Amino acid sequence: MTIAWYLAVSALIFAIGVGGVLVRRNPLVVLLCLELMLNAANLALIGFSRMWGNDDGQIFALIVMVVAACEVTVGLGVIVAMHRHRLPIDVDSMRELQG
Amino acid sequence: MIAAALIHPHGPYIDWAALSPLVALVGGSVVVLMVGLLRSRFARTQVVPFLTLVSLGVTIGFVIWQWHRHVAAISGALAFDQLTGTITLLVAAGGIAATLLSWRGQAPRESAHGDFYSMMLGSITGMVVLVAAQNLVTLFVGLELLSIPLYVLCATEMHRAASLEAGLKYLIVGSVGSATLVYGLALIYGATGSTDFSGIAGSISQGHSSDVLLLTGIALLTVGLAFKASIAPFHQWTPDVYEGAPTPVTAFMAVATKAAAFGVLLRVFDVMLPAEHLNWRPALLVLAAISIVVGNVGALGQSSLKRLLGYSSVAQAGYILAGVAVATTLGARATILYLVVYLLMNIAAFGAIVARERMTPYGDDFDAVAGLGAEDPWLAWPLTIAMLALAGVPATAGFIGKFFLIDALVGAGYTWLAILIVVGSMISLGYYLRVINAVWMRSAPGPSASAAAGVPVIAGGSPEADALGQTHIELRFAAVVFGGATVFFGIVPQPLFDLAQHAANTLSGAL
Amino acid sequence: MNATHAAWLVLAAPLAGTLVIALSFKWLPRQTAGWIGTLAIAVSFGYSIVAFVQLQSLSPEHRELTSSLWTIARTTGVDASATILVDPLSVFMILVVSGVSMLIHLYSVSYLKGDRGYARFFAYLNYFVFSMLLLVLAGNFLLLIVGWAFVGAASYMLISFWYRRASATQAGIKAFVINVIGDAGLVLGTFFIFRSSHSLDFVATFRVAPHVFAYGSGGITAGCLLLLVGAFAKSAQIPLHTWLPDAMEGPTPVSALIHAATMVTAGVYLIARMHPLFQLAPAAQDVGAIVGCLTLLIAGTIALAAVDIKRVIAYSTMSQIGYMIMGVSAGAYAAGLFHLMTHAFFKALLFMAAGSVIGAMGGEQSLDRISGMRKALPFTFICFLVGGLALSGIPPFSGFFSKDDILAQIGSRGGWYWALYAAGYLGAGLTALYTFRMIFRAFLGEPNPQARELEHGHLFHPEQPTNPANGEVEDTDVGFPGPDHVIAERALPMRVAMSLLALLAIAGGIVGIPKTTSWLENFLAPTFAGSTIHLAPSNTLIYVGLALGTVIGLGGIGLAWVVWVARPGSSTVIAARLAPAYRLFAGKWYFDELIDALVVRPATWFGRFAQGSFERVFVNGTLIGGTTAIVRAGSAVVRSAESGFVRYYVAFVVIGLSGVGLYFLVQS
Secondary structure, three states, rough: OOOOHHHHHHHHHHHHHHHHHHHHOOHHHHHHHHHHHHHHHHHHHHHHHHHHHOOOOHHHHHHHHHHHHHHHHHHHHHHHHHHHOOOOOOOHOOOOOOO | OOOHHHHOOOOOOOOOOHHHHHHHHHHHHHHHHHHOOEEEEEEEHHHHHHHHHHHHHHHHHHHHHOOOOEEEEOOEEEEEOHHHHHHHHHHHHHHHHHHHHHHOOHHHHOOOOHHHHHHHHHHHHHHHHOOOOOOHHHHHHHOOOOOOOOHHHHHOOOHHHHHHHHHHHHHHHHHHHHHHHHHHHHHHHHOOOEEHHHHHHHHHHHOOOOHHHHHHHHHHHHHHHHOOOOOOOOHHHHHHHHOOOOOHHHHHHHHHHHHHHHHHHHHHHHHHHOOOOOOOHHHHHHHHHHHHHHHHHHHHOOOOOHEEEEHHHHHHHHHHHHHHHHHOOOHHHHHHHHHHHHHHHHHHHHHHHHHHHHHOOOOEEHHHOOOHHOOOOHHHHHHHHHHHHHHHHOOOOOHHHHHHHHHHHHHHHHHHHHHHHHHHHHHHHHHHHHHHHHHOOOOOOOOOHHHHOOOHHHHHOOOOOOOOOOOOOOHHHHHHHOOOOHHHHOOHHHHHHHHHHHHHHHHOOOO | OOOHHHHHHHHHHHHHHHHHHHHHHHHHHOHHHHHHHHHHHHHHHHHHHHHHHHOOOHHHHHEEEEEEEEEEEEEEEEEEEEEEEEEEHHHHHHHHHHHHHHHHHHHHHOOOOOOOOHHHHHHHHHHHHOOOOOHHHHHHHHHHHHHHHHHHHHHHHHOOOOOOOHHHHHHHHHHHHHHHHHHHHHHHHHHHHHHHHOOHHHHHHHHHHHHHOOOOOHHHHHHHHHHHHHHHHHHOOOOOOOOOHHHHHHHHHHHHHHHHHHHHHHHHHHHHHHHHHOOOHHHHHHHHHHHHHHHHHHHHHHHOOOOOOHHHHHHHHHHHHHHHHHHHHHHHHHHHHHHHHHHHHHHHHHHHHHHHHHOOOOOOOOOOOOOOOOOOOOHHHHHHHHHHHHOOOOOOOOHHHHHHHHHHHHHHHOHHHHHHHHHHHHHHHHHHHHHHHHHHHHHOOOHHHHHHHHOOOOOOOOOOEEEEOOOOOOOOOOOOOOOOOOOHOOOOHHHHHHHHHHHHHHHHHHHHHHOOHHHHHHHOOOOOOOOOOOOOOOOOHHHHHHHHHHHHHHHHHHHHHHHHHHHOOHHHHHHHHHHHHHHHHHHHHOOOHHHHHHHHHHHHHHHHHHHHHHHHHHHHHHHHHHHHHHHHHHHHHHHHHHOHHHHHHHHHHHHHHHHHHHHHHHHH
């Protein structure tokens, strides 16, 4: 199988992720879609790693996973804080800051 | 033999002396976090920020100690050269200023002092790693180490919906930026088979320069980095986050993040991808032009000072990007010079704004600084100087910075962008002068409103800490020192030239 | 410590004084600001002496030192640094400036003591001294322009110091506007010179000037004429002189320091400093000499008819600077600078004495009301007399030697310079006449009520403070002179300052007694060593000149005695008989009206016309209106895009990403 197929799948996942961020209003789902985008990059990295036959891409992918976990943790933390302050859990209602 | 190798694994050689600034930052972060757990209120509120300052001071000391070295540390993953050293100085200075600004502020109290300052030191660590990065992995790690603590810091004033909103917005848009960046890095890796900057540069010079994968990768990388540097049209988080975040954090983001982001832009474009400059230069020049227009135009008519400075930072990012885009030594020097100047004038402005936020009930609205000239010249002057410097008025460092950017642009044949910078500065007077107008020509709103009304509960007033009539000595100190430096370097710019030349030495080989 | 280090400290002291006073005025107890200011200038003067001594210890051909502290800009074609030039000329100037400034600061410590703007005054005054020293020490055109503009700003602030008085603020604005015309001339002249010399540095410019400019060529002539515009505006030469009499609205020490002793002589310094350039442009030199000559005559005649005591001295200042400009333009550099120095002494003294008289009159300045002050103000009278004798050129006072030195050198050039020579002596007669008219009217005759009261020990204070210029009742808030008046007889610092200046005015001529002591000429010789004009007046010319000067001076005094003392009332008769001339002089030769008719009115008319047609339709309507509309619309677009919806922000990122991505793909 050529690298093109890996890339196509990865690009598709990335696009799904972007689409999700663009259309979903629930911040939890938005976070999931961000995960999708990062994992699309991981897929591409691992595919390239296999293509070039070196480990750099795999190591990179591992690190991306760690970072993705951190991001989601922070995101969840903020969402919890918003919930505690009885703010609506909806990205479209976050419009105090604008202009 | 194999058994012996397993028992005594050989790690890479680590040059601890070169790494010492990073060690100081990481160590400081851990110590600050631990001290923040103590029960004593004094330890939490006073010792923690003090230790933060110590840690940053030690970092600066180490940087100066290693000033003339040029080392590739940890198997070449990080380069501690003049550029890294200079940017480390800048972000550490930004960190010191932010610590002073938040010393008695609301944000660290709400989020626990240890966590707040530890997070800040972590972010600074990320900035240093980012600028020192010599391969794609460390670049990404540095970027995320910079960003994630910032997301948290933005949301630290948890009782304010705006702060949480700013944090979540920054997180979502920032993560999209990071994902874009990491995808771009993946494509660059795919095109060249290497994560090393030098390996990539080597691969490009062997004839991969118009590879589709590579170019798409560069496009994504450009967007990811432009996002961090708040270049339009990837700037939209900037005004919102600047306005919503606690003001000391805004100050920190404005100066330190910008320094780190442009440090890495210089590194990536002028070290890793110089062979590609015919491809990326027009793109960066156009992005710079868009930023200058959007930032300056957007700042008109704002009523929040922080939001105004947010847009202003977009415009300034456009100016600085122009210095990166010309891809000459002169341009690199002008970029570094402007970063230093930008730090000075912004801290002077934010120092005054934070002080007014604590002294009046108007938050960061224009009303907060109305009549400041008559009431408090020691804050009014730094704010005035900062505004004039941001607009680029002569006899301030802002003029020197712009002068050299324009010089570099004209020297490289991009006179149109130089003209745009001048036009942008003209538009910018439209909002910077409004601030000066409020400071000197308006009278304070209401009969001594600042004394009578106190800080309303909604802005997080707590009588014990926000006792009005506080002298805010540390804020005054920051504002006056940085404002004074802005004027001093506007008259005596020689030290800045030397610093910029020193930092740009790293790049001169590549350009 | 070498001479350049000392020169930097000369600059640093007044700057430090300004900053200290300006930043800490709230906490300074009474009169401390004045003493701090005086001390700063005294330190400056001390270092000037050090610089002088150090410079003298070098061999004459090495007495041209430059020192650069830092680089201001270094880019293609321009290499500007903060450079000072220490040579005999600049050391001479800093000695005069800091020395006279020190005494005037000392005088002001007492003179201004009732003023609520006391600290502000000394902050400004120190700032002025710093600017003036920067101007004379500048080693390149850039710093010269900075110093030139700074002294203009200081002059503006000090003329308008009593900002409650509308007349004072108007005078400040007038001075500033005319000075800016001069600044523009200086800057444009610098461009002309820089275009060919490719250097801002004085030493380098002067070195290459003979090679890049042909003698008398258009470029250098235009450059020098533009420099002359700067010199004329700063030194109040015709037709850019009208600001100087109005500048007398400032406090009297300001008139003494800025508008007599130092700033107004900057034009003389400029021509002397630029002599290698001017010598390449003989036409510009001639213009300078002729304008100086006209100024000295016209100002002398106006001084005859003026009634405000300070304005009489102001016109006299213009006239004396006319001598200097004439001298340095004709190549009599050392003589012109000699007169600059003696003039600084005796003119500052005259202003100080006038200040004391005004103090005794409770703010009144009109000679019509001042009379018979001799017994009431004995010390002031002596000082005034010394100053007046020096100004009239009576031996052995200092003005005698310096004025005759200029005229003898001009006479030695022969040709049409004889006309200048004759005009100079005519001017000398006028000088003696108007000076003693002022002295006789103010000090002799019947004591007026104020003088009588003072003779009994009571210093007059008006019940209601009025503006002496127009008689308006004054607003007595900050920015008004204060109700208290001061006379030298009752203030030790003023007496000390005036006594020292009186000694200098008497004996200052010793540095340049012809054929005996040519100390000043020898000291300045290294600066003018390369001069192509060599003037050596013959002995006959010198001795005839000295004799002629004495006779004319005494004759003028005698005439003044006859007209205003021996036969009181004869002045009105003469004025009536020579009515057209008198009206011309009293009307100040109608220069204000002339400028108004030739420049101000047409410009106003054109401005109105342009505003009504061009401006309203094209500039305001289309250009400004269109631009602001575009910017406003842009602002609206950018801000509405900033909708607050985070999903839209992501959408913008994606759109931008697509744009950048497409661009890069097109490149592949």
